[in-house]
Amino acid sequence: MLKTIVPPIKSQGIKTKLVPWINDIVLSSGASLHCRWIEPFFGTGVVGLNSPIEGSHIVGDTNPHIINFYRSIQSGEITPLSMRQYLEKESRLLSESTDNGYAHFRMVRDRFNVEHNPYDFIFLSRAGFNGLMRFNRKGDWNVPFCKKKNRFTPAYITKICNQIKATSRIINQKDWYFNNVSFIETIKQAEKGDIIYCDPPYYGRSTDYYNGWTEKDEIALYEALSRTPAYFILSTWHHNDFRNNEMIELLWNRFNITTKDHFYHNGGNLENRHSVVEAIVFNFEQQERLAIRDTNQLELFAEI
């Protein structure tokens, strides 16, 4: 199986482990590999970066820091080398900082909350507690320090820089468009033959400035996806040990649904740290296809 490319941003809802499952469903849609990939809830970007689709990628997110970070890689403002220089400097300051690293962490956090610098965004994403990404009601970074003043070891810096390199290679070899817009705007762009992949905040499970998600939002998403002429794939949760996702029964049951057990390790609360049955909802009949993956992650495949 191909290795999944892990992006430089960390977040509690990251779909890294589910990428092969999602890609199998993408490949079974019958869509051309040269179609357009439309992703309205980009998050860390792990799904889009690993998508087998070779056409344009049109992605959106309401979190401006995510979009700004990807645009900075695309424009060449952030490179593996510039990130290395930044992290080496911050790593030194963090390890020399008083208060066991806290003083420097607080300084970077406060600077980020004023300047919104994409380098500081990566620092906070990597030095925050448990890989969480969370913003308060004012839109300020709101995750405490991981309490490791030697967080940025040389090996860890190299790992992040390699992730920048891999990400940059992908988003510079195809047409990628990064938009800081709400999902409705992104979905509007989809045409027949395109694939839309949606991973919205999970209804009833997410709370954070950029991840508020109400029943009204879920219904608006349902209506937009019901109208689209494109193929769509939606990730959501089906049930956990505590309760069912009522939106499945209310809305999504009229489409095709497949499920899989999954464990989220770093949710913000106890319920989110338990195993959950994930669902993928999609609007097409699956074609049986054989995927042959070459080393460049280009997917060459033929009907069985």
Ligand SMILES: C[S@@+](CC[C@H](N)C(=O)[O-])C[C@H]1O[C@@H](n2cnc3c(N)ncnc32)[C@H](O)[C@@H]1O
């Ligand atoms: C569950 S996360 C996506 C995770 C992503 N698939 C990954 O693996 O990293 C949901 C994303 O949707 C974004 N978001 C929340 N509300 C949105 C909205 N109304 N329109 C567009 N994006 C939104 C959040 O900022 C967050 O990045």
